[in-house]
Amino acid sequence: MSTISIPDTQATATPRRPAARPLAVSYAGLDLKRQLRDKVGMFFIVALPAFLFFVFGMGDDESYGSANVAMYVMVSMAAYGAVTATTTVAGAAATEQTMGWGRQLALTPLSSLAFVAIKTAVAMAVAAVPIALIYAIGAATGSSGNAVDWLASAGIAWLGSALFAVYGLAICLVFKGENAASIASGLIVILSFLGNVFTPMDGLMLEIGRFTPLYGYAGLARYPISEGYLPMGAGHDPVWLLLANVCAWTVIFAALAVWGLRRRRERV
Template identity: 55%
Template sequence: MNATYTLLEMKRITRDYMGMFFTAVLPAFFYVIFGSTVDAKETVIGNGNVAMYVMISMAAYGAVTATTSIGGQAATERLQGWGRQLGITPMRDSQYVAAKAAVAMVVAAIPILLVFVLGVWTGARGSIGAWLLSGLLCLGGSAVFALYGILVGTAFRSESATGVASGSVVIFAFLGNVFIPLSGTMLTIGKFTPLYGYVGLARYPLTEGHLADGTWEPLWMPLANVVGWTVVFAMLATWFVKRGRDRQ
């Protein structure tokens, strides 16, 4: 990994104040509104309370927004000629990918830390294991959506790709049981959408499989969702990248 390039990328991304607002501050705002101020925040769920349930959801949403955006930017940069520009430097493709991955993980950690700190101050309760595991799952699982960002970036081949990717994440969040608890037919449909498994897995150390509608699901269900969508995103991203190269 090229340290100089990584630091430059971090400076460039953090100077995008509007982008950082939607990545870090907006999920924290959602947590304050929906998690820390509602009457039901002390209601027990799993080995914690509703406030922590919402906290994990909003942290996961912020992390996914970050990795999706950076993945989309990386794909668009390569398609618009930045790859050829880097090609005349000593930096290898592997270093470019490693730098982007490092930036994505650092930026994804920002909303997680911010929301978790707010959770500590506003009454989110859970076991120590749930706090640690949920934070790690939020961060690690968000890497899957860097693939989604690359997929959209290579499919649209324009600067609008990042907006499309980030906007679609909002839709996935509603369908994936992130913003509001789903039940019945909507929950059945939501279980097959990309964010459902990731957020369900991040919340599992807290909920132990207990859903907001009173039902229970085994660990293999969110795991299967994450693995399945990882394969889909990887295959489609690879195909679009190959198609883009064939056209050049």
């Protein structure tokens, strides 16, 4: 008599893949810890802006707008730290994708959209660190302003730094190799000088600086304090000009990122 064998479904069943949502939360937590443990990266994101605030603005009680000079410098340095953070994290994400890490993630339930969302969340979380630290130092060392000055400038500095996540992504997709993230971070220093972040400018340099990416962002972060009036009587920036600068550079960086991504895919 022939026998009918029944397959062992438990032995042949395909292993269940982990759910995407818990995996996304775990990956975001691990990536955030990795970023915060990067001593060199956190030095440039947190320690350097704090040091610059100590050097240029701490304790300066001279009146400026609705606050004082110390708060004006504090906002500028916090904005610099925030854009360094988002640039670094986004640039590293682009480099990871081009260096093969993207293939590893493709084996998990994480979608490309989830990966972008995780990196954006991590970048914004890291950007909050220099803002919180520098504002705490400022509050303890004589930076003064009303409640609107503190809350509005911090919120604008934090939200506006998302623009430089797009910038970091664009630079690291356009340039090749592991040095792309370093190029993006290095350019931030130059753009900060041109963007009226480190030292007040006037004359021709100020006119050139108005067309650079950090000018509109830093101006908006300081707008609750200055209402657009520049130091040394250098002039006045209406809010529409600062917003136009941010919007224009957002479009430019997004277009560069799309072009760089398409170029890489064509090579593959």
